[in-house]
Structure formats: structure tokens, C-alpha cells
Amino acid sequence: MTCVSPLDALVQASRCLAHPELVAAIDSALRRGVVRRDEVACIRPALDRALIDADPSAESGLESLTRLAIRDLGLHVEPQASIVGVGSVDLLVEGCVIVELDGATHRTSQQQRRDHDRDAVAMASGYTPLRFDYVQVIGRRELVARAVVNAVRTHRSVKSPGRVVRVAQMRLDATTRT
Structure with missing residues (x-):
């Protein structure tokens, strides 16, 4: 089994996840400390908008998804x-x-x-x-x-x-x- 770094996993996720789900993944990675905001910012332009919306204080993906849905209103x-x-x-x-x-x-x-x-x-x-x-x-x-x-x-x-x-x-x- 081949493992990838959390950063590589986010890059791969950015290719198939919708924006809210990608933000939830970034929130989780930031909260857990497995990536830094500056690392994510450097790797892929597609992650830029998701990184802007990311918030490491989110304690779960449910919080991230709900926060974005409400904020977008x-x-x-x-x-x-x-x-x-x-x-x-x-x-x-x-x-x-x-x-x-x-x-x-x-x-x-x-x-x-x-x-x-x-x-x-x-x-x-x-x-x-x-x-x-x-x-x-x-x-x-x-x-x-x-x-x-x-x-x-x-x-x-x-x-x-x-x-x-x-x-x-x-x-x-x-x-x-x-």
C-alpha cells in the first residue's frame, strides 16, 4: 500500500471534491496540524479559494460544511x-x-x-x-x-x-x- 503525505492527499482531493467538502478536508488538516496554511497556499491554485474559506477552529467536517452553507447565504x-x-x-x-x-x-x-x-x-x-x-x-x-x-x-x-x-x-x- 502506498501512502501519500497529507499535502499530497489535499492536492488529489482538490481534483474530485466539491468546494465545501474540500474546505472541510483543509479545515481538518489545519486543525490537526498535519499541514500549515502557507504549505497549502503554495501547492495548487485550485486550492486558493478553499484555503481562503478554511478555518482550523472547525472541530468536524460537519461544522465546515454547515458554516459554509450558512455563510454563503x-x-x-x-x-x-x-x-x-x-x-x-x-x-x-x-x-x-x-x-x-x-x-x-x-x-x-x-x-x-x-x-x-x-x-x-x-x-x-x-x-x-x-x-x-x-x-x-x-x-x-x-x-x-x-x-x-x-x-x-x-x-x-x-x-x-x-x-x-x-x-x-x-x-x-x-x-x-x-
Whole structure:
């Protein structure tokens, strides 16, 4: 079996992968430290655009693919954003929608419980959390993007929630003080 260097693998991948998948591969190689940004920049012009879009903070290919899909719609995406009380989140979109991408480690009931707790803290802090899995990101990326866009729209329209929510909030505040 012949092995190639990570850099050679990226060159070969650039010949057959679509742009988002190539960015995901570069993100992973940069994060793992098996290539440097300047090495990738020197090898092949076809990698130039992918390198511009690469972000070594991406912890998975799912993050890379989702980040690009959302960013290409014109929304601001902050990868690995840190939120007080919640911790690091995969993507923060427009400062209000948290996008978490769940891989195989999120299948245990213990991990799911932690995820639900984090989501509740995020909601209590004024964020809208969304969770997607591998099948959704790979097979239904347009649905994922549409859900994020609508979550941002909904979040922004609820900034002036009206009398019912104000009364509910006052009651909630009153019960937590006692």
C-alpha cells in the first residue's frame, strides 16, 4: 500500500471534491496540524479559494460544511463561539442562533442529557439553539440552512414579544425572587 503525505492527499482531493467538502478536508488538516496554511497556499491554485474559506477552529467536517452553507447565504457565522454559561458552541449565527452539530459522540443518553441542559441554558440566556446530525447535514443541507434562516428571522421578530410575554416574564421573575 502506498501512502501519500497529507499535502499530497489535499492536492488529489482538490481534483474530485466539491468546494465545501474540500474546505472541510483543509479545515481538518489545519486543525490537526498535519499541514500549515502557507504549505497549502503554495501547492495548487485550485486550492486558493478553499484555503481562503478554511478555518482550523472547525472541530468536524460537519461544522465546515454547515458554516459554509450558512455563510454563503450572507449570514454572519462565528465558529467555536464561547457563550457564558453554555461554553463553546459549534456555530453562532448572527449573534443569536446557536447551531450544534451532533456526531457519533452524541448518541449516549448521558451526552444527550448534557446537550439538553446546555440548550436550556442557552434559551434562558436569550439564544435560539438548533441541533443537526450527520444525516441532516450531509443529505439535507438545504433543510438545515432553511431552518437556520427561519430561526434567525423568528429570533429577530420576537425581540418585541408583546404584553403576554412581558407579563409571563414578570411572573417568572417574581417566583424566582421568593
